[in-house]
Structure formats: structure tokens, C-alpha cells
Amino acid sequence: MVLNNRIRSKLKTYGELVMFSHTLFSLPFALMAMFLAADGLPSLGLILWILLALFAGRNGANALNRYVDAEFDARNPRTAQRHIPSGSVKRNEALYITIVCYILFVFAAAQINTLCLLLSPVALILFTLYSYTKRFTWLCHVILGITCAGAPVGAWLAVRGQFELVPLVFAAIVTLWVSGFDIIYGTQDIEFDRAVGLFSIPARFGYRGALWIARAFHFMMWILLIALYFITNLGIVYIVGVMLSGVLLVLEHYMVEPSHREKMNFASYHINQIISMLLLIATTVDVFIF
Template sequence: MNIRPIFQKSKQFGELVMFSHTLFSLPFAVISMVWAAGGWPSWWIMIWGLIALIGARNGANAFNRLADRKFDEQNPRTATRHLPQRLLGTREVIIFVIINYLIFVIAASMLNPLCMILSPVGILLITVYSYTKRFTWLSHLYLGFVIASAPIGAWFAVTGEFAFTPFVLGTVVMLWIAGFDVIYGTQDIEFDRNHGLWSIPSFFGLKTALWMAKGMHIVMLVLLLFLYYFRDLSWMYLIGLGIAAILLMTEHGIIKPHQPKLMKIAAYNLNQVISMVIVACTLIDFFFIA
């Protein structure tokens, strides 16, 4: 049996949904689970929680590529993506979306009744994001709001109850994601304006958009500092927060919208490091110091 075509197709789907970007939401979901459980939750919750997270984000990202395929074809920056290049067909991407949403619902149902009840709401929220740029510049914050469901949902998975801490963590994620999505969106200011798409950069202009992104990240850091006091965390958590602040400053210092490679570092690579630093220092704080 020749497995090369299967491997190639899997690789293409992984690229389609930008699977490596799971590092944005997963670390905060892990923190939420650990805090909710007072330690590592059971393997059952860890495994099904992870499956639910991956199913939801893969389905949502693939649907976003479907919804934006006509714009991607017209934008020189995105014209090499899988759907515009016909590397993947519309039908197979639709099937991929349906399968991942089903995986999400099944995984949520394996956790507890609250997660099962909320799973259709989650699908609706993450699917609606793909159309927000058609009518509001708040699309960046809506994206952050959707991804913020990772730490909130992780808490629900462990406890089956509402609480204050996961919503603070969710707000942190929302502002963080929205901030660097604004940065990334500065590359498409003219395209968005010419094609009737809404974004903070296209609506407010480059300079104001970058100040708004900085503001979001400052509030994010303030909320993380609040959690230090609220949860009585240690110096190790503060070290992680300090490193994250330095990396965010670096991110805002290297922004050059007309240099795609530099923008990828600013909007994606540095933020992947930020999330890993925060989760590492938080877990060390919880298990070895606090």
C-alpha cells in the first residue's frame, strides 16, 4: 500500500488549518485545566479535552478558508493557499469541516453535560467568525473571543461549572489574539479597503491600528498581573510574565507591513514562544514552587 498520497494529503490539510497555531490556545487551556483540577486532571478529561479543542479549531480554520476562498484568490499575499491553487478541492474541505465538527461534539459529550449542551453554541460562534470582516472592524476581537473559548471550555471540561478565573484567562487570550491579528492585518490595508472588507487597520489606518494593538497587549499583561495577585502565584510566574512582556515589546518593535517574513515573526512566531513561556512558568509555579 502506497501511503505517500495519504501523507501528502494529511500534510496539506495540516497546512490548510495552520495546525502549528494550536500553540496559541492550547497552553492557556492547559493552565485552565490544571488550575481547575488543582493539579493534573484525569487522563479522560485531558484526552477528550484536547480532542475537542483540536476538532473545533481545525473545523473552524478550514471553514474560514472556504468562506474566504474568493478573496484569497484575489489577494497576492494569499493566492498561493491550498484552495486558490486547487491543491485541495472544495468538496473535500467541506467534508473535513463536518468531520472535525462532529469530533468536537462527540469529544464534548464525553466530558460532561455542560460541555455537551454548549458544543452546538461553540460551533455556531466559531463558524460566524468567518463572515465578521464583511460587516465590522471588530472582527479581530471576535476572533480573540472565539479562541478564548479554549481556556473557558477547558475549565468547564474539568469542573462542569462556571467560575471567575477562566473568564479572566479567556479575556487575556482574546486581547492577545486580537492584538497580533491587528498587526497581521496591517499587510492587507489596501486590499481590504478595495474589496469592502472591514478591519481595524483598514478602518482606522496603520498608525492608529498599531496603537490599538499595543493597548490590547498592555491590558492583557495587566490582567495576567492581576491573576498573580488573585491566585497568589509565585516569582516564577512573574518571570514568565516579564519574558512575555519583553517579547511583546520586541513584536511591536519589528513591525514592517511590507516585509512578509518579518510580519510572520511578529504576528506568529514570537507569540508561539510567548504562550509556551507563560505555560511553562505557570506550571513550574504550580507544581514546584507554590
Template structure:
């Protein structure tokens, strides 16, 4: 009996991890941590680091959970997403909504523990995390809204440490925005047929796959330029950071060489797996330059 209960608990944890795509946490966590370290200038206390990470995880997990609920009917129609937990009935919408609300509550509590400005601005972050899920119903700019929502991580981390805004987190946020929007466009290219037939808005559906992939390349070029500017604005970043940017440039080239309008077989690897590596490279090289 105990073994059966443990198995159910394990399966439930796995389902929630898959539901919120926990392995993708690295995408914006790397930006948040580097922004935090730059803002702290190596003088961070454990309390601040702890609550920043708690706020980030609460926000990111809650956002992905509520997205699954809002998109459940669309996911059920799309053969690619019909196997997700909610369309299959493995989880109930109400339990996911409660889970998401709990995550958002954790985020707001963590924001309150950081400083007043983080608490005051937390409703804006919540609004972005919820409204994103609806944008594909009325605008091709949904990818950009997702990017802006992700950019709340580095900007929020900076505000948590300093209590004020500056150009560094704004430029880093811009880089995070176009980077995420770029690989989300690549990922969305595989749904071109489904989106056009069902009235789902996206850059591939609105401008065609060929133009969409070109826009993704432009976005990633802007991301690289923005990250280079961050290096120029930040005295603590130096040689190691720029070596990281060089590696990221190569990874971007590899990513875009893996997909074409005529061959979208490697879309998932190009948009997710390669960008997980990019996130890790950015985090490691940024950490080394900030801490050494």
C-alpha cells in the same frame, strides 16, 4: 505503486496541516492547558485531560478548515493568499467541508464525554467558530470576534473540569481575547491596500495602519494586566509564573518594535513567530508553577 500511494498520503497530510495552520495550535492550547491545571488543582484524571485535548483539537482544526472554505474567493483575489490550497485547486471545497464537519463532530462528542454543561454550550462555540469567518465582510471588530472564539479554550477547559464558571477563566479568557486580537491586527496590517480596495473590514482598513498598531499595543497591555490578575486570583501560581510574564512583556516589546506604519516587512514574524514563543513561555512557566 505503494511508494506513490504513500507519497500521495504524505502530501495530503501536509496539505491539511498547512490548510489549518496546525503549527498555530499553541496559541490557545497553552491557555486551555493552564486553565485546566488551575481548575483541577493538581487532581486531574487522564480521562478529563484526554477529552479536553480532543475537544480543543477538534474545534480548532474544524474552525480553521471551514474558514478556508468561506474565505476561498477572497483568498483567490489577494496575492498574499492566492497560493493557499483551495485557490490553487489542490483541495476541493466539499472535501474540506466534510473534514471540518468531522472535526466539529469530534468536538461535540468530546464535550459530551466531559459533562452536560460542555455539551449544552458546544453549539455556541460552533456558532462563534463559523461566524468569525464572515465578520470581515461587515465589521472591523472581526479581530475581537476571533479573540473571543479563541477564549473559548480556557473557559471551556475550566468548565470541563469544574462544571461551573468563576472569575479566573473569565479573566484568562479576556487575556486570550485581546492577545489574539492584538497580533491578528498586526498581521492584518499587511493587507491594508487589498482590504480597502475590496471592501474587507478590519481595524487597519477602518482606522489606518498607524492607529491599528497602537490599538494592538493597547490590547497586549491589557492582556498582560489580565494575566497578572490571574496570578493574583490563583494561589497555585507564583514566582515562576511572574517570571514568565516578565519574559512575555519583553517579547511583546520586541514584537511591536519589529513593525511600524512605514515598515511591515516583519509582520509575519512579529505576529506569528514571536507569539508562538510567547505561548510556549506562558505554557512552560504556568505548568511549572502548577505542578511543582
């Protein structure tokens, strides 16, 4: 019993390390793409391999990010209590998690189709590259968005086995969406990033400039969500979901306040989790019911 408790505790700690709950960012868009590509549900086996690839890729990338950024996390008062700086997880443990997840990702891709297997190294390069981008470019937020955009593209390719317009629109949507809220989140670290020589849009353009860029990204994302309605067979329920997501995006930008950590977490993370789930529900209803 004691051993089981220790294992559960360790798994919980690892889940917190890789921010497992944040899977709600890219997963809904991947499911949306999967449902549209299959015009319903693909086979159960394919669904399971897609989910394994998504979970392995995302969690491996997050573990690597914690491994790579451990030194900066320890120096930043906002992140000093994260698992590696605080000592609750050893730095090499994060690296081992990354390796296992990367192996699982390639294995899952191999089970899906040849195209996904051939493209899996590209995904791994993006997963790995992002963790180093703040050291040399303020476009790090966009690179994170591009990395996350691989989720819906990969789900589409898993079902259809070919590139088409719809997954490219999904990729643009996710890129702009993730870039936008990551910029908002990054406004908390403007002074720290400048002091230690890290690059970010907030550090480069300042607080107000960064927020205007984030607003522009989210406005373009919202326009593309509407465009998706015209290039697919989605209906009125989806449009209602898009309209509501627009309201939530406005609320997100209204709430931004870097000095208030809980408010920033809610604006950057929780509202966007609601947005992605709202769009998934609306898409699912249109695909399976109407």
C-alpha cells in the same frame, strides 16, 4: 508504499490548510486553565477528551475559514498561493474537514460533562460566525479573540463544571492577545480590504491607528496576566514568565513592518507562539513544583 505516501502527503497538506502548527496559540492557555482548575493533573481520560475537543474545534474553524475566504484569498496577491486558490486542495474538501471536526468536537464535549455539551453549539456558532465577520464589521479581530478564548474557558468547565472568576480572566487575556496580534497581521491587507469592501481595524483606522489599538490590547492583556497572579496560587516563576512575555510583546510591536512578509509572520505568529509556551511552562512549574 505508494498509497501510504499519498495518504501522508494528503494529511500534511490538510494540516497546512488548517495551519495545524498554530495550535500553539490557544492550546497552552487551555492547558494552563486545566492545570489550575484541577490544581494539578485531571484524569487521563478527561485530558484526552479536552485535547480532542480543542484540536477538533480549532481545526474545523480554520478549515471553514479557508472555505469561506477562498474567493478573496484568490484575489489577494498575498494569499493567492494558499491551498484552495492554488488548487492543491478542493474547496469542498475544506468543508468536509469542517463537518468532521465539528462532529468530533460535539462528541468530545458530550464525553466531558453536560455543561460542555450544552455549550458546544455556542462554540460552533462562534467558530462559524468568525469566518464571515470581515464582510460586515471591523470588530472581526475581537470576535476571533473571543472565539479563541473559548479554549481556556472550556478546559476550566471540563474540570470544574462551573463558571468562576479565573476562566473569565483567562478569556479576557486570550481575547485581547489574539485580537492584538491579528490586528498587526491585518496591517498587511489594508489596501486590499479597502478595495474589495472587507472590514478590519487596519482598514478602518489606518496603519498607525491600528497599531495603537493593538498596543492597547496587549498592554491590557499583560496587566490581566499580572492580575491572574493575585487571584490564583501561582508564584514567582509565573511572574518571571509574565515579565518575559512583556519583553516579547514589546519586541513584537517593534518588529512590525507590513512590507516585509517574513518579519510580519515572525512578529504576528512566531513570537506569540513563544509567549504562550513561555507562560505555559512558567505556570506548569508553579503548579507542579512550587
